[in-house]
Amino acid sequence: MDYREFFSQFKHLSKKRGTGGKIKVYPEDFIVIEEPIPSIFEGRKYAIFLLKKRNWDTMAAVKEIAKRAGISHRDIGFAGTKDRHAVTYQYISVPAEARNRVEQVEIRDVELRFVSYGRFIKLGHLLGNRFRIIVRDVSEDALDRTKEIVRELREKGGFPNYFGYQRFGERRVVNHIIGRLLLQGDFEEAARLFLGAYDGSMEGDEARKNFWETGDVERALEEFPGFLRYERTLLHRYKETGSWKRAFLSLPLPIMRIFIHAYQSYLFNLYLSRRIEEGLPLNEPLVGDIVVQVKGGIPYRDRTYRVTETNIEFVRGKVGKNQAMVSGPLFGFAMRRAKSLPGQLEEGILEEEGLSLETFKKLPKPMAEPGGRRELLLRPIGLTYGYIPEVGMCFRFFLPKGTYATSVLREIMKDH
Template sequence: MDYREFFSRFRYLSETPGIGGRIKVQPEDFVVVEDPLPSIFEGRKHAIFLLKKQNWDTMSVIKEIAKRAEMRYRDIGFAGTKDRHAVTFQYISVPIKTKERVEGVQIRDVELRFVSYGRFIKLGHLLGNRFRIIVRDVGEDAFERTRTIIRELRQKGGFPNYFGHQRFGEKRVTNHLVGKLLLWGDFEGAARLFLGAHEGGLEGDEARRHFWEIGDVDKALEEFPNFLRYERTLLHRYKETGSWRRAFLSLPLPIMRIFIHAYQSYLFNHYLSRRIEEGLSLNRALVGDIVVQMKGGIPYRDRTYRVTETNINFVNGTIQKGQAVVSGPLFGFSMRRAKGIPGRLEGEILEEENLSLEIFKKLPKPMAEPGGRRELLIRPLGLTYGYVPEMGMCFRFFLPKGIYATSVLREIMKDH
């Protein structure tokens, strides 16, 4: 299953036909610029570099920088992962003693520029990202159709805030399935799926197919290409320990947690799609909803309050002013549950998946997930668009952290 087939199960919010087209035809068509928290520039124990890259995912380039600078990759801090098929700008931190070695690193399709001293950058240390995206191969009516779609979505409160396909795997849509197996403690099944799932036609697929059929670890180590570094790490660690559980726990923490996050994301997308399907408003709260506070277009997901019969008019007033937004569930052991009709939807999804929130606490400690709430609608800030002859539609906008530009474009393109 490719990501288009996977995403076809999630409903669009707007009814106007999309503009179609293609994104990421060239890396320069998809430019991402990170807006960091100002606090990363406080202190002098770390050197802050601006990392420009293309044809690299963030974790892979971090490990390559560390290798060439002769340092531990865990000593390199970064605020978030950026797409491989794009031109991206983000900040990284390195210990001050490694500054000169990092300045000397030269990697194809990578530029490093020292910008300041500061602190260690942790995941989440960013406000959001600015995007400039070209959608190619669109028709002559693309501009007018875009305007109609955006007008319709503004009337409905914004764009549906789906997690993008990158969360689940662009070529092998399996991350959420691996996460579900890990959640149930089936580390062997998770390893078999992570290592063996294959679509056909991708480099390394023949080796994956062999492992899927016979499960021979030694043969897999001979056949798996070197660029499948996390797969090879898992195989080596299993050979050393004889434990798939220990093998998974040997992966870098951001990689290890991707699988659980992907499953949480799948369940959130399922909830959002079902709410659209049942005709329940995303822009007006229902009794029992949990709403998230908004300030300056940025959601404060740790500031939530429940909608009751007493406060519902007040809450919907704050939503219309852009000071709050209706949320959906990121299932986890300490997630605040909705009640009423929204609570029924959450309960149905948990029942269908045979889940309880406590199961998220039974994971190995680094993978345990408390969960939380996530806004159902996106309101891109500074959204502008226009038609560029011989290129296509050009979009520019800012999104808070954790929100996917591809989900904005999906509603406009309607290509999956």
């Protein structure tokens, strides 16, 4: 199953016919510019560089920079991972004493420019990202259709804030399934899927196919290519311990969390889709809903309050002024639960999946997930668009961190 088939289960909020078209035909069609939090430029212990990359994963680029500069990749900080099939600009921090070595680094399709001194950049140290995106191969009436869809969605309060396909895997759409298996304590089946799932179009698929059919660890260690380093780590650790659980726990924590977060994201998308399907409003709070505060268009997900019979008119006013947004569940052991009708919808999803919030606490300690809330709607800031003859539609907008440009375009293109 590819990501288009996977995403077809999630409902569109817009009823209008989409424009069709293709994104990321060329890396230059998808430009991402990071907006960091200003405090990264405070201090003198680290040198801050602007990293421009083309057709590079963020982590792969960071590791290559570290290798060429003779430092540990763990000493390089960045605020978030960026699309590979794109031209992206983001800030990285390196130890101040490594500035000269990093300035000497030359890598194809990677540019580094020293900006200033500052602090170590951690994941999440950004406000959001600016995008410039070209959609090619669109129909002749793409501009008119876009106008209709944007008008319709503005009336409905925004775009559905789905987690994008990047969260689940573009070709091997299995991250969320692995997460579910880990929650269920089925480390063996999780390992089988992580190691053996293949789509037939990627390097290493023959080795994955063989493992899927035989489960032969020795053969897999011979056949798995070196670039599948996490898969090889898992295989080596299993060979040493005979335990798939211990093998998983040998992986870096961010890698393990990818799977749990993907499953949480799947459940959030499911909740959002069900709410659309059942005709429940996304831009109007219901009694029992949890709303998140909004300031300057940026949601503050750690500042929430529950909608009750007594405060509902007050909350409606806040939502109407874009000072609050209705949220959905990121299931976890410390998540603030909705009540009444929204709460019943949340509970129904948990029951279908055979879960309780406590399940997220029973994971091995490093992987235990507290959960939280996430706004149901996405409001691109400064959205502009136009038609370029013989090229296609061009979109520009800013999105807060943790949201997906592909989810905005999905609603316009209706391609999946």
